[in-house]
Amino acid sequence: MHSARSDISDCTVLTQADVEAMRHGCAVLGSGGGGDVSAAQTLLMQTLSTTNVEVSSAKKLGPNAWVALVGAVGSPTVMLEHLPGNHEFVTAVRTWEQHTGVTLSAVCALEIGGVNGLLAVNAAASLRLPIMDADGMGRAFPRLDMAAIEGSVPAIPVVLADSVGATVVVDGVSGSGVSDIVRRVLPAFGSWAAICLYGGTVQQMGRLVPGSISRALQLGRAMLSEGTLPSDREAFTGTVVDLIRSTDGHGILTLHGHDDPAQTVRIDFQEEFLLVATDGRVIGQVPDIICLVDLRTRQTVLTEDLHLGQRLSLVVLGAPLTGDGLPLPIGLDDYGLTPLGATARE
Amino acid sequence: MGSPRWEQLLVNDSFSPVRLADILVLPLLDGAQLIGPPEARDRIVNDVVCVSPSLALTSAIRPHSLVLLLVDDTQMRWSHMVELLIRHAASQGAAALMIPSTEEGLPKSTTRVAERLGLPLIRFQKTVPGFAAALGLNAVVHAPERRETRVLLEITDAIIRTDSLEDLLAEVATQLGGRVLLADSTRVRVGDAEVGFDYNKLIVHTRTGIVQDLDEQDWALVPAFTAGEHAWLMAQRPLAGARWALLAQRALSLVRGEAVAWLTNARAQSERAARVRSLVLEELSFSGTVSTELVSAATDLGWFFGGWHLGFHVGVVSGPAIELWELEGMAERLSRNGVDVFGQVARGDGWTFWVDYLTPPTPATVRTSTAAVREAVAELRSNVAVRGLVIGVGSPQANADGLAQTLREARDAAKLGATEVDGIAVRAVHDLGSSELLLGWYGSRLFGDAAVQLLGPILGNPDAKTTLETYLENGCSVASTARILSLHRNTVRQRLDSIEQTLDVSLNSPDTRLALQLALRANHSDAVTTQGHERP
Numbered sequence: 001m002h003s004a005r006s007d008i009s010d011c012t013v014l015t016q017a018d019v020e021a022m023r024h025g026c027a028v029l030g031s032g033g034g035g036d037v038s039a040a041q042t043l044l045m046q047t048l049s050t051t052n053v054e055v056s057s058a059k060k061l062g063p064n065a066w067v068a069l070v071g072a073v074g075s076p077t078v079m080l081e082h083l084p085g086n087h088e089f090v091t092a093v094r095t096w097e098q099h100t101g102v103t104l105s106a107v108c109a110l111e112i113g114g115v116n117g118l119l120a121v122n123a124a125a126s127l128r129l130p131i132m133d134a135d136g137m138g139r140a141f142p143r144l145d146m147a148a149i150e151g152s153v154p155a156i157p158v159v160l161a162d163s164v165g166a167t168v169v170v171d172g173v174s175g176s177g178v179s180d181i182v183r184r185v186l187p188a189f190g191s192w193a194a195i196c197l198y199g200g201t202v203q204q205m206g207r208l209v210p211g212s213i214s215r216a217l218q219l220g221r222a223m224l225s226e227g228t229l230p231s232d233r234e235a236f237t238g239t240v241v242d243l244i245r246s247t248d249g250h251g252i253l254t255l256h257g258h259d260d261p262a263q264t265v266r267i268d269f270q271e272e273f274l275l276v277a278t279d280g281r282v283i284g285q286v287p288d289i290i291c292l293v294d295l296r297t298r299q300t301v302l303t304e305d306l307h308l309g310q311r312l313s314l315v316v317l318g319a320p321l322t323g324d325g326l327p328l329p330i331g332l333d334d335y336g337l338t339p340l341g342a343t344a345r346e
Numbered sequence: 347m348g349s350p351r352w353e354q355l356l357v358n359d360s361f362s363p364v365r366l367a368d369i370l371v372l373p374l375l376d377g378a379q380l381i382g383p384p385e386a387r388d389r390i391v392n393d394v395v396c397v398s399p400s401l402a403l404t405s406a407i408r409p410h411s412l413v414l415l416l417v418d419d420t421q422m423r424w425s426h427m428v429e430l431l432i433r434h435a436a437s438q439g440a441a442a443l444m445i446p447s448t449e450e451g452l453p454k455s456t457t458r459v460a461e462r463l464g465l466p467l468i469r470f471q472k473t474v475p476g477f478a479a480a481l482g483l484n485a486v487v488h489a490p491e492r493r494e495t496r497v498l499l500e501i502t503d504a505i506i507r508t509d510s511l512e513d514l515l516a517e518v519a520t521q522l523g524g525r526v527l528l529a530d531s532t533r534v535r536v537g538d539a540e541v542g543f544d545y546n547k548l549i550v551h552t553r554t555g556i557v558q559d560l561d562e563q564d565w566a567l568v569p570a571f572t573a574g575e576h577a578w579l580m581a582q583r584p585l586a587g588a589r590w591a592l593l594a595q596r597a598l599s600l601v602r603g604e605a606v607a608w609l610t611n612a613r614a615q616s617e618r619a620a621r622v623r624s625l626v627l628e629e630l631s632f633s634g635t636v637s638t639e640l641v642s643a644a645t646d647l648g649w650f651f652g653g654w655h656l657g658f659h660v661g662v663v664s665g666p667a668i669e670l671w672e673l674e675g676m677a678e679r680l681s682r683n684g685v686d687v688f689g690q691v692a693r694g695d696g697w698t699f700w701v702d703y704l705t706p707p708t709p710a711t712v713r714t715s716t717a718a719v720r721e722a723v724a725e726l727r728s729n730v731a732v733r734g735l736v737i738g739v740g741s742p743q744a745n746a747d748g749l750a751q752t753l754r755e756a757r758d759a760a761k762l763g764a765t766e767v768d769g770i771a772v773r774a775v776h777d778l779g780s781s782e783l784l785l786g787w788y789g790s791r792l793f794g795d796a797a798v799q800l801l802g803p804i805l806g807n808p809d810a811k812t813t814l815e816t817y818l819e820n821g822c823s824v825a826s827t828a829r830i831l832s833l834h835r836n837t838v839r840q841r842l843d844s845i846e847q848t849l850d851v852s853l854n855s856p857d858t859r860l861a862l863q864l865a866l867r868a869n870h871s872d873a874v875t876t877q878g879h880e881r882p
Contacts, residue, residue: 341403
């Protein structure tokens with residue numbers, strides 16, 4: 001089971017040879033969202049052509065080492081046209097250090113799922129800093145306030161930076177105020193920006209989801225060797241026979257089984273896959289990691305790339321736990337869906 | 347041959363369980379859609395359970411429950427709960443799941459899951475607030491007789507307050523939510539004429555549950571028999587359940603008395619009108635005038651003696667007699683085509699009627715009216731293909747005296763037209779020409795007897811009579827006769843020789859030929875006169 005376990009072996013160094021596996025692993029942990037990882041893959045390949053990245057566990061860094069979360073916020077679609085470079089992430093981190101007066105010992109991924117997982121590794125390489133084997137979400141989530149670290153460490157100061165060096169420091173607000181300001185600033189940054197936030201000592205950052213980099217690597221290597229992953233829940237392959245996309249961004253996918261054509265799987269999704277049920281029985285729900293692999297291309301599928309007739313393999317992985325052993329504090333209600341209750345999953 | 351579905355479902359008239367079909371006909375479920383196999387309508391419902399999305403999977407559901415998912419617009423997205431609830435409800439033996447309709451429609455996964463787990467879905471319009479719907483459904487499920495009693499009470503009130511049978515049946519139809527009409531084996535008497543079934547298939551099942559499939563539609567029937575007339579009160583609602591059928595029968599039984607009274611009154615009025623018509627025509631025929639009393643009675647029937655009249659007479663030359671209902675139907679058709687018929691009278695030698703005009707009709711008007719009559723009469727022939735019919739048309743005449751004259755002319759024209767019948771013959775008095783000379787002879791009893799005497803030996807031989815008649819009517823040409831009758835010329839000659847011998851006449855004599863021809867024509871005219879009726 002690919003969840004937060006302390007026995008995932010420590011990865012110590014990431015090299016160019018690991019990029020392909022990281023890419024697949026981050027895509028899986030994107031749970032159908034997190035943006036197209038190809039935007040960051042090329043950049044990381046280029047960056048790691050001249051250097052490696054040290055991967056450090058919390059234990060190795062020590063309790064008093066300072067860490068901040070890095071990533072990108074905004075439109076992943078725009079990112080495919082306005083490609084990321086190294087400058088904006090370096091600027092964001094250095095501006096954060098300048099604003100706080102703190103020198104970071106390492107950076108950590110804001111979000112391991114999707115493009116942000118690769119961008120965090122790239123930022124670490126560009127900064128010549130280790131990357132902490134952890135992340136702020138354990139998978140991909142659409143909003144900053146969904147980070148597992150939220151509430152235990154203040155997000156501020158939040159630094160946004162773009163490729164030409166423009167920076168914005170957000171300070172003096174908390175909670176949803178941060179997301180609100182960031183959202184309003186993004187259009188001026190061309191719809192996406194590098195971000196540095198949630199800084200604290202390793203001890204303070206205890207709620208980070210541990211082992212995220214190692215997990216991504218492990219999943220990615222399995223994808224490369226097998227073309228798919230063993231699912232924590234029942235296996236299913238099927239064909240898309242119905243796809244509904246509502247104007248409010250919610251979608252419903254219907255698949256008919258290959259092994260049992262009478263079997264029906266329904267997947268609700270928005271930015272990510274949220275709920276999987278077969279014949280009225282829940283197989284997985286957010287924060288579980290729900291992944292669809294295209295049987296033809298052997299690639300994970302984003303929600304925006306779904307179409308009728310696709311032949312897909314369903315992978316459901318149990319949600320990782322936070323560093324303090326708690327489940328991720330995100331559920332269906334965070335996406336506007338009625339929660340199922342404890343008796344729902346069989 | 348009753349409706350097997352309804353009769354199998356009826357356990358006992360009074361204690362028939364409520365089924366989904368009985369729920370679906372309720373007004374509060376107008377526009378609701380059942381998603382499931384047709385037999386789902388027969389599922390028993392004995393309880394109503396309301397669930398909200400947040401508690402849907404933990405709600406207690408009893409077998410045969412109708413599960414109603416209550417949502418309001420302020421709640422979070424709930425469509426993902428439906429399939430989970432389908433599984434939960436199906437596992438508890440629920441009868442069906444009711445969910446509100448949404449603009450998005452149902453995903454295929456939901457309908458597939460419902461089908462796979464065997465649970466019917468009902469999508470209902472959110473026009474009625476959820477709890478109000480739940481209360482209404484609960485009342486119907488647990489005390490269906492209350493609502494049914496209310497319906498019957500409304501109909502009882504309608505019997506008192508409505509003025510006509512039409513209004514009463516319309517009210518019954520409203521209360522039952524279906525179609526209601528009074529019909530006999532030939533037509534709809536009261537109600538929507540477009541019934542949509544074959545009258546000839548109206549076979550009554552004699553069990554107490556008088557329910558009948560007609561062209562795959564279920565009708566509830568109650569007899570409304572009077573002396574000499576069999577009519578039926580009928581109610582129909584598509585896909586209705588057995589309880590509706592019972593309710594419909596009770597409702598129709600309530601109004602049966604009104605229907606029988608209406609039928610009796612209609613028959614009495616029809617007979618009275620026929621008597622008055624006959625009396626008026628008798629007076630017109632013999633005296634040329636009509637008494638004041640009959641004028642008054644005729645005026646009550648809508649007749650008008652002022653203005654101009656054009657007389658028609660329809661006679662049957664061969665085939666069965668025309669029924670009264672056919673004649674009434676013909677009058678309706680003529681009226682639809684702009685020809686208003688007055689004074690329709692059955693006489694011994696056919697049916698006489700006339701058309702009224704306020705101003706003298708032009709020849710074009712007469713031709714138009716004649717063409718409309720011919721078209722309407724052609725439909726009579728289409729009812730029975732072997733009929734031979736003749737239409738006599740009089741000349742336009744004014745006032746009561748003129749009415750008598752035009753009617754006489756029409757009858758005379760019909761008599762002459764009867765001698766040359768093939769299908770439908772139309773003869774107008776103005777184009778009778780020299781035939782008019784013969785009118786007196788055709789009507790003479792003396793001439794008729796002489797004709798029978800002359801033709802006597804061959805009257806019982808259809809081949810001989812037809813051969814002789816065809817020969818004389820076609821210029822005494824053997825070749826033409828053979829061609830018309832599809833015989834060999836030698837056969838025709840043999841027959842003519844035989845006729846000469848039998849009648850002891852010579853066909854070489856012009857006088858003989860003329861006499862025989864006149865006798866044969868008189869014989870035809872006599873056939874029109876005596877077709878199923880006493881000769882006057």
